[in-house]
Amino acid sequence: MPLLAIETSCDDTCAAVLDGPSVLSSVVSSQGIHDSFGGVVPEVAARQHLGLVGPVVEDALARAGAELDQVEKVAVTAGPGLIGALLVGLSAAKAIAAPGRLPLVPTDHMHGHVAANFLEPDPIDPPFLCLLASGGHTLLAGVRERSGFEVLGQTVDDAAGEAIDKGARLLGLGYPGGPALEALAARGEPGAFEFPVAMSRDPGLDFSFSGLKTSLVYRCRDLGRDGVEAARADLAAGYQAAIVGQLVAKLSRALDRERWPAVALGGGVAANGPLRQAVAALCDDRGIRLKLVGLELCTDNAAMIGSAARYTAALEYPDYLGFNAFATGGSR
């Protein structure tokens, strides 16, 4: 029963073929072009998706050993994300589904990050608490059923991944900054520079990362070019530690507030080694199960969209022809 899933919400053109919770293939074509701009340019992303979506879908089908006419359902990210980028994926999905009168499942991107945890092998059952941290979002999700989640707290300004990418850029690293910042930080001393762990006295479950970015700007200004050059690894280590510190502090606070039998992570920042280690230590301490998906399921991919689609209502032909993508908010 192959389901074809397409994800184009940001700068990765992704397609996957699933049979229930089993991923038969998952193809991600990252648009390296944005590196030269130091971040994602929405118009460039949309145009790149346009060229890549056909070949990426064909590749996903070929790797799964499936033909287009064997596909029984099409899932696609409807939002949130960059509207032009989303429209390319949605239009492609409609064009693939409509001729065969196949059902189409418009899927929520953040639900996808949660649903990556439902895939084989070793899927997890709700209830669990899921920390979602990506380039566009940072939130604590209370997952009580597979069809959605409750937002328990979220960032009031920048997302964690956004802070990571901006910090990495200040330290002269390319885009996306996460893996490069992590590698640089591994050579540094986290205690050499103190960065504020924002919201630590705030009793709620919201996050804030914009002040942290500002403090790195000031640190770099005070150190001067040569000073920054000499201390890049220490700056990266301190900056990353402050981001991980806040994420783990809020996760811990959410666990104080409510008993959750398990914790899961999602979103690109969940690929971060020090974050994974810190959350593992927290869960170990509290005797709570921790579910970690592989790094390829943390960053954007279409397998997670196919997984979320299994728990999302499908639209029948021709009802989806007028269905539109959404840049912000959610379908939940």
Ligand code: KG4
């Ligand atoms: O979920 P994702 O692939 O795309 C969005 O939905 O935004 O997340 C991308 C974000 C980027 O900000 C990227 O720098 C960050 O995830 N990221 C990481 C790592 N790998 C990716 N952040 C920290 N450490 C990593 N290893």
Ligand code: ZN
């Ligand atoms: Zn994402």
